[in-house]
């Protein structure tokens with residue numbers, strides 16, 4: 001994983017943006033976990049892509065992987081475009097209503113918990129429907145039943161919503177087995193791994209593979 005090269009895409013946005021991109025890419029284990037499982041070709045769709053860190057890291061894998069991202073936060077999409085204009089197709093859209101293109105890999109990292117459970121379930125169904133045969137869905141989110149880690153995650157995410165850093169109706173964490181069950185109900189074979197190394201959060205990565 002070439003963090004320095006991927007993060008350098010953010011250098012034109014200033015030292016803070018560069019430093020934040022580098023720190024997030026290095027410090028959050030989700031990116032390496034997804035990269036290790038990505039196909040080398042086909043299309044990666046990043047739903048709720050934010051500033052595009054996952055896409056920037058995937059871009060370092062070569063040009064055979066087509067990169068598509070969407071997010072409903074216009075400012076974040078703007079920052080992602082500045083970094084990835086040459087490499088990714090990025091749109092400002094709400095994942096709950098967007099027309100999702102088909103993909104070999106769909107990432108939805110730290111996005112679901114900003115919507116209530118019924119909307120999460122509907123969105124997971126839409127993400128699963130976007131998968132091409134044999135495609136993989138990567139859902140990373142925090143568990144509601146991981147003790148103090150869940151409390152800390154809920155607190156820090158609620159603060160981020162309260163101060164307007166993230167849009168949302170609140171923070172809606174699910175039990176460890178809930179999202180895998182929703183994915184399995186959509187026909188995916190699901191594996192769940194802890195994805196919080198080096199952080200205090202309650203994060204899990206659910207990987208679902210389409211038949």
Ligand SMILES: C[S@@+](CC[C@H](N)C(=O)[O-])C[C@H]1O[C@@H](n2cnc3c(N)ncnc32)[C@H](O)[C@@H]1O
Pocket residue numbers: 047048049050051052053054070071072073076093094095096108109110111114166167
């Ligand atoms: C914590 S950030 C994670 C960004 C990115 N996935 C990453 O891991 O670097 C959550 C992102 O999800 C986006 N988001 C939340 N709900 C969304 C929705 N319904 N449609 C599109 N984007 C959404 C937010 O705007 C924000 O950029």
